[in-house]
Amino acid sequence: MSIGLEHYLFVSMMLFSIGFFGVLLRKNTLVVFMCLELMLSAAILAFIAFSRFNATAGTPLMEGNLFALFVIAIAACEVAVGLAIIVTLWRRNQTVELNEINELKH
Amino acid sequence: MKEILFHFFAALTIVPAFFLATSRKPVNAAMNMMASFVGLSALFVMLETYFLAILQLLVYAGAIVVLFLFIIMLIDAGKSPQPRLMRFLASLAAFALLTVVSFGLVFGGGSGPFAEISVEAPASLSRTFGVELFTRYLLPFQVTGFMLLIAMVGVIAITKKHESEGGAE
Numbered sequence: 001m002s003i004g005l006e007h008y009l010f011v012s013m014m015l016f017s018i019g020f021f022g023v024l025l026r027k028n029t030l031v032v033f034m035c036l037e038l039m040l041s042a043a044i045l046a047f048i049a050f051s052r053f054n055a056t057a058g059t060p061l062m063e064g065n066l067f068a069l070f071v072i073a074i075a076a077c078e079v080a081v082g083l084a085i086i087v088t089l090w091r092r093n094q095t096v097e098l099n100e101i102n103e104l105k106h
Numbered sequence: 107m108k109e110i111l112f113h114f115f116a117a118l119t120i121v122p123a124f125f126l127a128t129s130r131k132p133v134n135a136a137m138n139m140m141a142s143f144v145g146l147s148a149l150f151v152m153l154e155t156y157f158l159a160i161l162q163l164l165v166y167a168g169a170i171v172v173l174f175l176f177i178i179m180l181i182d183a184g185k186s187p188q189p190r191l192m193r194f195l196a197s198l199a200a201f202a203l204l205t206v207v208s209f210g211l212v213f214g215g216g217s218g219p220f221a222e223i224s225v226e227a228p229a230s231l232s233r234t235f236g237v238e239l240f241t242r243y244l245l246p247f248q249v250t251g252f253m254l255l256i257a258m259v260g261v262i263a264i265t266k267k268h269e270s271e272g273g274a275e
Contacts, residue, residue: 003112003152010212011116011149015123015142017204022127030132030178034139038123041146041166044158052153065155066235066243072158072165073250077257079170083177084261090181 008049015042029089029096033082040075044068112152118145128197136174143167157232 015038022035051064090096122141129135143166150159239247 003109006212007112007116008149008153010208011119013208013212014120014204015146017208018120018123018127018201021200026127028132030174031126031129031135034135034174035127037139037166037170038126038142041143041162044162045146045149048150048153048155048158052155065158065231066238068158069161069235069239070246070250072161074253076165076170077253079173080257080261081264083173084264086177087181088264096181 005049005053009046012042012046012049015039015045027098029086029098029101032098033079033086036082037075037079040071040078044071047071108152112149115145115148115152118142119149120145124201128194132178133175136171136178139174140167140171143171155231157235 019035019038019042022038023032026032026035047064047068051067054064086096089101093101095101119142122138122145126135126138126142129138143162147159147162147167150156150162
């Protein structure tokens with residue numbers, strides 16, 4: 001049994017689903033944010049797998065790889081800003097539990 | 107040999123991801139995230155994209171995990187409460203169901219048109235990367251750099267303590 005595209009898509013799908021349910025179910029903001037990163041990297045894996053299996057002899061450049069490079073750069077920005085927001089939340093409320101941060105609700 | 111390696115690295119990616127989503131302490135979650143990203147970059151190596159594999163290791167498993175650990179140290183996030191046994195069993199059952207369903211979804215439909223790798227990877231992928239990045243994708247590259255600058259300024263603006271606020275209270 002050789003390793004085909006569907007194997008990589010399976011891994012990507014599992015990673016994305018675990019990240020998704022982590023975002024939905026966890027209460028700690030930091031863990032939620034980590035699960036968000038998991039979803040992003042699952043998308044990167046799908047990009048790279050598709051571009052590798054899609055490469056033909058005429059166009060050996062894998063454009064999905066370049067896209068993945070940009071995704072990684074933007075993810076770095078996103079982590080920096082998100083963690084800054086978490087630090088500010090902690091400074092205001094002394095907590096990072098999502099069910100205790102409900103000022104906008106009331 | 108390649109199959110065994112693939113399965114090993116796939117397990118190294120997915121199993122820590124599961125423990126990330128279920129761990130009680132944020133530090134354990136960050137460590138599991140690092141293990142998961144190491145497995146992911148090994149998968150990138152198996153796809154013969156060595157440049158992105160190194161980038162993934164440096165940016166995700168290096169910088170981002172360290173940033174998370176630093177913030178965890180800074181804000182002293184506590185443990186989540188001990189989950190009840192039923193809840194733990196429910197999450198295990200959900201994981202098993204997820205595996206079965208995605209297995210069926212991905213492998214059930216037969217092979218698509220791209221089931222096999224048809225061409226060799228370019229020998230000097232990072233060179234191709236550089237040339238493309240500075241010719242065809244110059245504008246997105248510049249925009250990305252500007253975005254990093256904006257993020258840096260934004261982070262400083264968000265986390266700065268406003269002195270006028272402190273003075274008024």
